[in-house]
Amino acid sequence: MVVHRWWRNLAGALSVLGALLIVVFGLPALDRAVPVNPDAAAAQRREVAGGVTVVPPSGALIAKTSRSGPREGSILFLIGPARFVMAVAPFKGDLPTAYSGLKTKIQSMRGYQVTADEARIVTKSGLHGLTASFTAPGRTGRFAVFLAPGLAIEVTVTGSEADLAQALLRIDESIATIAYGN
Amino acid sequence: MTTSAPAGGRPWRFSVRPTPRATRALSSLQLPAFWILAGILFFSGMRLLDLLSSPFARFPAATTTAIILFALYAVPFWLFIASMDFLEREPPLLMATAFAWGALVATTTAMPGNRAMLALLAKTVSPDYAVAWGPAVVSPIIEELLKALGLVMIVLVARKQINSVLDGMVYGALIGLGFQVVENVFYALNAVEMANSGDKVGPVVATFFLRGFLAGLWSHTLFSAVAGAGIAWFIVRTEKSLLIRSLGLAVGLFLAWAVHFIWNSPLLADGLGRGGWGVLTGLLLKGIPALAMVMALLWVARHREANYYISYLVQLRDPKVATERELHTLGHGHLRADARRYAKDRAGKPGKKAVRGLQMAQAHLAVELSRAPFGLTAGDAVLLHARDDVLIRRSRMLKLGLTEAIASPLRPAVPRVVVLGIGAALFLCGLIWFGISSMNAA
Structure with a gap:
């Protein structure tokens, strides 16, 4: 073989x-x-609205916050390839009704997502909720609803990259910190 | 330098750069690129196993199901890609290497790259922008670059095997297929993780349907085939100036990036509005133009390559080797398939087998002729053997009462492949529609 070709x-x-x-x-x-x-x-507790607070996932960026009243607001975190939205709004009803409302909202907005069966979830502070998952050609996601006195707390997590696992661990830890009035 | 086919003056005369006969696979062992490639594949394979070990430990059934389902899903894609180049088939080992690059290297390196660039985008532009446009901006740049590097590596290891634009499309598509399969496995495992309901295969099956059928046709296999065409154009068209070749390369890479960008962009991400029809239309609007572009490119590349090789058989003017009608048949995939069916109708399975054998022998002779500068007249042993093989196969065909390997004169005016293609497209649309509807009802 010609030497210069080898080097090339x-x-x-x-x-x-x-x-x-x-x-x-x-x-x-x-x-x-x-x-x-x-x-x-910062890894310190933040209020979203109406006394509902959460500790952001470690390393997360806050992409958007909104406050349309003392008891209504939302926050969007970006954690690597995942987005984590938490919305608080006044609500009178039971947990299944709140869950059904969010599920319908996701299905009608997204069109083709699949929702798995719901499962019960409890935060460290004792807030009870229901959670389920969905998937789509370009993303996978999870949603959950918790009830606080007079309030519904909706959580939606979506991601579009193959390596979501690490981000999910941090998001799960954050969801577990959701609290009311602490 | 590109060898001109005997049909001088024809547009395809520079379309192929035949592999020199002296080329041997083992000679690649002397190249440093071979050993560097082997090292990269080894370490990436280890990394992939490491990435899969955690989900496998927690969700063994789901992980195994995902791997098996998407491996099976790759089979028809592989067969289609391999059949794209009927006349001058690619070495299976090199095809496997291309697939392995996409599956092992591009996937494992894309993960940290995508993550870092997404974070950079969020920091330097805004998190809001990164949320909306991150997947469209970041993934096409990182992933198309990493997949294109795979083809560059293939060129470094076996440059002589990249003979035509079609070869570039074949290797590019295989790199994309490998990437698509492994990425889909990770998506399926993410869905299992998201579901948070243990080792269930339901989310895997849902992901298989969604990513396999709704997004599978216009995914990485297609993007990388375009990039492969651009890279192969740069390598093969040596009769053109460096500037023109570089432009061809740039166009190929840009188109690969562009179709990936459009597919990942948030525009029409959820269709044209509420309901299944809106979603279906959105998917088709984003996917069909890219698919049509690649199929058109593939059609041109296949015919240019076929015309190039067949021009060598034309020059022989020997009806025992190939009649005029056989030469026409040999240049078109659907006519070749029709000729085999026609032979089966007249002489059963042995007839079909005999025609296939003749077609393959003719293709082999054409390729060998392109590699021999002095042709049959020089008494070249390899060429004589290839021609004798054609004659033997023709005599087998004649014994079965088949005089020519041609398509049926009574075949429908519209080629069967077109009818099948339209049927498959309608079936796919129906399947997608059914899927969308049933999921909405979930």
């Missing part, structure tokens, strides 16, 4: 390897080097 082949292969290393190690290093901006959610 080596240079080409090392370039491919270099590009892979940049993606695997370079981009995450760059990400760590870029300072977290004020949108980052």
Whole structure:
């Protein structure tokens, strides 16, 4: 084999390897080097509305907050490839009714998602709720509803990347911290 | 340098760069790229096993089901991709390498890359923007780059095997298929994780349907085939200036990125409004143009390659090797298939087998002719053997009473492949519609 071709082949292969290393190690290093901006959610309890609070998932960014009244508001966290929305609104009714309302909302908005059977869920502070999951061609998701006195707390988690597992662990920890009046 | 086919002046004369006969697979072992590729595949394979070990420990049934379902799902795709290049078939080991790059390397490296770039987007632009447009902006850049690197590696290891734009599409599609299969397995496992109801296969089956059928036709296999066409164009069309070749490369990569971007974009993400019809229309509006573009590109690439090789058989002017009507049949996939069916109608399964054998021998001879600069006249042993093989297979056909390997003269005016294609498209739309409707009712 001609020697210069061998070296050219080596240079080409090392370039491919270099590009892979940049993606695997370079981009995450760059990400760590870029300072977290004020949108980052500190790991301290935040009020969403009406006395409902949550500890944001670790490393989450707050993408959006809204407050349309003292007892109505929402917050959207971005955790890697996942988004975690928590909405609080006045509600008079029981838990199955609240659950059914959110399920209908998701089905009609998203069109083609599948909802699995609901399961019971309890936060560390003792708020009871119902949760289920959905999936779609471009994303998977989970939703949950909790009831606080006169309030419904709706939680929706969606993601569109293959490696959601890590983010889900952090989101689960955050959901467990939802509390009322503490 | 690209070899001109004997049909000089024809548009396909530069379409193929024949593999030199001296090329041997073992010679790749001397290339540093081979060993670097082997190392990358090994470490990526280990990483993939590591990533799967945790879900497997918690959800063994769901994980096994996901792997089996999506592996089976890949089979028809693989067969279709392999059959794209009938005349000059690609080495199975190289095809497997392309698939492995997509499945092992591109997936495992895309995960940290996507995550970091999404976070960077959120920090540098805004989290709100990252939520809405992140998947459309980040994934096409990272994933198309990583898959394209796989084809670059294949070129470095076996450059001589990339003979035509069609070859680039074949390897590109296989890289995309590998990526699609493993990504879908992870999506299925995410769905299991999201469901939070233990080791159940329900979410896996739902993901299989949604990602396999609603999003499967216009996914990574298709995106990477376009990128592969661009890369192969750059390599094969050496008669063109570097600028033009670079433009071809850029167009291929851009189109791959663009169709991926459109598919991932939040536009029409939930269809044209409420209800199944809106969702179905949204899916088709985003997916069909990309599918149509790739199928058109594939049609052109296949015919250019076929015309190139068949022009060598034309030059022989030997009806014992191939009659005029056989040459026409050989250049079209649907006519080849029809010729085999026609032979089966007249002489049963042996007839079909005999025609298939003749077609393959003719294709082999055409490829060998393209690799031999002096043709049959020089008494080349390989060529003579290939021609003798054609003659033997023809005599077998003649014994069965079949004089020519041609399509039925009574075949319908509209090719069966078109009818089947329309039927399959309608069936798919029906399936998607049924799926959407039934899921809404869930």
